[in-house]
Amino acid sequence: MDPAARPRARRRVRAVGVQPVARAAGARAGAVPVTDLLSPSVDEELRAFFADARTRAGEYGQHYAALWESLEQQSSGGKRIRPKLVYAAYQGLGGDDRHVATRVAIAFELLHTAFLIHDDVIDRDTVRRGAPNIAARFAGRARAHGADDRACEVWGETAAVLAGDLALSRAHREIATLPVDPDRRAALLDILDRAVFVSAAGELADVVHAGSHHPPEVARVVATLEQKTAVYSFECPLTAGAVLAGAGDGAIGALARYGRLVGVAFQITDDILGVFGDPAITGKSAASDLREGKQTALTAHAATTDAWPAIASRLGDPDLDDEGADVMRQALRACGALEAARRLADEYVTLARYELDAEDLPAALRAELGDLAQRAAERAR
Amino acid sequence: MDPAARPRARRRVRAVGVQPVARAAGARAGAVPVTDLLSPSVDEELRAFFADARTRAGEYGQHYAALWESLEQQSSGGKRIRPKLVYAAYQGLGGDDRHVATRVAIAFELLHTAFLIHDDVIDRDTVRRGAPNIAARFAGRARAHGADDRACEVWGETAAVLAGDLALSRAHREIATLPVDPDRRAALLDILDRAVFVSAAGELADVVHAGSHHPPEVARVVATLEQKTAVYSFECPLTAGAVLAGAGDGAIGALARYGRLVGVAFQITDDILGVFGDPAITGKSAASDLREGKQTALTAHAATTDAWPAIASRLGDPDLDDEGADVMRQALRACGALEAARRLADEYVTLARYELDAEDLPAALRAELGDLAQRAAERAR
Known part of the structure; x- marks a missing residue:
């Protein structure tokens, strides 16, 4: 890849964003999930x-x-991801009080x-x-x-x-005012408490690491994503839906683990889109994460390669312009960071789908969440 | 009053802060309120x-x-004012579950x-x-x-x-997790909701007015104090204590009105101390409210006098130094603003005590809250 060929690289970058849209649309067209009927x-x-x-x-x-x-x-x-997850778990586990x-x-x-x-x-x-x-x-x-x-x-x-x-x-x-029996409400309040407690920990970790002089490490990046996003956005809506439906501990536990894993896959993909996505689709500048010096699976992989000194020298530069961002994208691609980050997201999707094999989960719910896991790593926005 | 006599004025300013401390201490020494026994x-x-x-x-x-x-x-x-108010209303109305x-x-x-x-x-x-x-x-x-x-x-x-x-x-x-019957918990959740809703309104109004080019007006200043502080700090803790004790609507309504009125008296006094109080006692700079251009009962009164153009020209000046603050204090005193603000606080104390005459309030609670109202306008910090 020739770092000087910016216009071509630019087109390729856009293509990364467009391709999965078509795939995701295809997946969605196959069957309208029940949750889409409920979300109005x-x-x-x-x-x-x-x-x-x-x-x-x-x-x-x-x-x-x-x-x-x-x-x-x-x-x-x-995107109403969290409501959809609440509904999916609730309906999938037999709940019927809309x-x-x-x-x-x-x-x-x-x-x-x-x-x-x-x-x-x-x-x-x-x-x-x-x-x-x-x-x-x-x-x-x-x-x-x-x-x-x-x-x-x-x-x-x-x-x-x-x-x-x-x-x-x-x-x-x-x-707090939900008209369900006290034990169920107490369990839901505990889930909400966990959502707030863990995401605050993740938000703080994110800010602390962004200012760190140490190169990012994959394990730390993933732990922060899990705390900051996966727990409150995936684990907790799913377990809340399950608790509300009166599910047993086995199903709740499986959904919690699935949620954290798929949430990490989703967020790794989000970070990839933050650098390589099409701003017209993602709705945010593809240079801002680079300007902020955000630590992601991309930068964590890059930090293990010879390309790191060059990338680190521009990462977090508030004056990084579009051309500079293009050069960084090419460097991240050339050192294998884009590929590694995608592979990592795919691994988390696989692990998440594995959790769905729990005996306690009905087949329809497994199918719907399996589909969702696949889309988490293939989406364009 | 000679505006050039700064050192003397300074000593007088300190005296304003010290005098009420002695009075408040005296009032407290008279009888230890039951609430002080519970606050540990x-x-x-x-x-x-x-x-x-x-x-x-x-x-x-x-x-x-x-x-x-x-x-x-x-x-x-x-100062644990809010817990003390919850206890005072709860105990005073017959509650005994610590x-x-x-x-x-x-x-x-x-x-x-x-x-x-x-x-x-x-x-x-x-x-x-x-x-x-x-x-x-x-x-x-x-x-x-x-x-x-x-x-x-x-x-x-x-x-x-x-x-x-x-x-x-x-x-x-x-x-949300309080072990009381559902109706009582629902009423307490409504009170908490009101506390958050109204204080957000007051906080926004405060900021909006601080940047306003219009001179402050007493009615607006008082309305903002009521929303920003009196409701969540006085009305709601009192009504919560009353609801928890199973009090009737008459007592709850009287405490709500008393709370708003005494809260305004408290906050007017707070604003007076913010300008004329002793920083060693109040714990905050006596120039910061002036530097921020905070709209208070003091500035609202000053705005109705000939002294306003001179005061307005320095109010909100971020570079106001201690000498400049002394000059402003003398101007606020000379134009009658300090006296007017104190009188206003006293009027709210009187109105608050009047609400305590409601038939539904036990004598001991009336006495305790009457005492508290008096101290609201006489405190030093």
């Missing part, structure tokens, strides 16, 4: 919740109503929203899913009210910190 | 909770354990801790109760690990955002 409930319930909150907020002035509007916007447009499943699904969706919003506060990001985030919206609002630069920043940060707190509080409230 | 439980339970959390956190590395340690430090050293009262008390204390921590994120403060806050501690930790300036800032902000989320989550969990 989540949107309906969230709409009703936000409509009510906006009305209540209106009593405290237009800005507070606008804050709730921004929170609603931030909570929409996602209302309680939707409430639990919403809890995990709002937990996710809260984490994304507070993540952006930490990173001082202004864009989420390709659009201005809450901080950016409120900074704009402040500017429209004649505020100076520092005041705009404070409005934005305040709105984001509060919106995250409100979403997090609602997530807790959804589970 | 809160410290014991919090210690046990944090010891457990630190152990769990240790599995995720030393930094996460340190985060929990910082959170514990941040949650100690306060365990559940402590759990509710802890929920409100941790809610308060979460709000303080996230407040500091918004204000980019580094000091709380006279000591480095979580962000400052973690920035120092990052520096000890050789991080650069921006990385130190990110470690600090990350730790503070997460610590606030963890404290907020625990507050919800304390109520």
Whole structure:
């Protein structure tokens, strides 16, 4: 591969993003999973919740109503992975109360929203899913009210910190007020507690390692992905759905392990897309992870090769431009990091599917989650 | 008053802070309120909770354990006003289950801790109760690990955002898992929901008004104090204690109104101390509120006088030094703002005590809360 042939490399990079889309679409067209039939409930319930909150907020002035509007916007447009997992486990294990499943699904969706919003506060990001985030919206609002630069920043940060707190509080409230028997609710509260506790550990580890002078190591990168994302996004929604359905410990344990493994595969793929994906599909710049010096399976593999000194010297450079990012992509590809990261994701998919062989899981659920595991490593966004 | 006589003015300013301490101490020495006998439980339970959390956190590395340690430090050293109010209402209305009262008390204390921590994120403060806050501690930790300036800032902000989320989550969990009958727990969850919802409205209003070009107005200042502080710090702990004790709507309503009124009196006094208090007693700089341009009952009164243009020109000046702050204090005193703010606090104390005449409140509780209302406007820190 010729590092000087940037335009060609660029086209190839795009192709990486496009190809799996077609594959994923094909996989989806085969059979509509039951969960897709249920997910409109989540949107309906969230709409009703936000409509009510906006009305209540209106009593405290237009800005507070606008804050709730921004929170609603931030909570929409996602892939609803967590609600789908709650439904999949719940239905797959015999649950049939659509209302309680939707409430639990919403809890995990709002937990996710809260984490994304507070993540952006930490990173001082202004864009989420390709659009201005809450901080950016409120900074704009402040500017429209004649505020100076520092005041705009404070409005934005305040709105984001509060919106995250409100979403997090609602997530807790959804589970706390769930009309199920006390033991089941207590078990769900424990799962929510674990989701918050472990993801905070992972978020902190991520930030601590990003500033580290040591080269990244695969084991540490994977442990951080598991803590920061896999537990709250995959393990906990699945175990919550299973607990809600009254499943036994065997099924719950298998789903927990499957969730952590598939979550790691999903996140390794996410990190690959963060560097090699098509920004038009992923909705985020393909240079930002490189500029931030994010430690991923890609950089962890690169650190074991001769290409590392050259890659390390540009990784985390806030002034890295598109051409510089192209050069780094080629270096990551040439040293085998892209291939190694893909292989690692595939390995986690295999391990995850292996967990589905547990005797306690019904065949239909196995099939659906097996399919989901495959898509985790093949998706384009 | 001669504006040039700064040293004398300075001594007088200190005296403002010292005098009420003696009075408050006298009031306290008269009779030890029952709540003071109960409050050790809160410290014991919090210690046990944090010891457990630190152990769990240790599995995720030393930094996460340190985060929990910082959170514990941040949650100690306060005046425990909210737990005392929960106990006062609960015991005063016939409650006798120390365990559940402590759990509710802890929920409100941790809610308060979460709000303080996230407040500091918004204000980019580094000091709380006279000591480095979580962000400052973690920035120092990052520096000890050789991080650069921006990385130190990110470690600090990350730790503070997460610590606030963890404290907020625990507050919800304390109520969600409370071993009381479902109706009572549901009512307590509603109170917690109101505490979060209204204080977020108040926090946003505070920030929005701070950047406003309009002169502050007393009614708006009071409404913001009520939303930002009085509801979650006074109304909700009192109504929670009452609900937990199984009190009727009459008593709950009276305590809610009393709480909002006494909370406003407390906060007006807090704002007076923020400008005229002794930093050695209040634990915060007596110039910082002036530098931030905080809108208070003091500035709202000043805005109605001829002294306003001169005061407004320096208010919010980040470079205001101690001498400049002394000049402003004299101007606020000379235009009658200090006296007006004190009178306003006293009026709210009177209104609060009036609510205690409700037939539904037992005499001992009336006496205790009447005493507390008096101290709200006479305290020194």
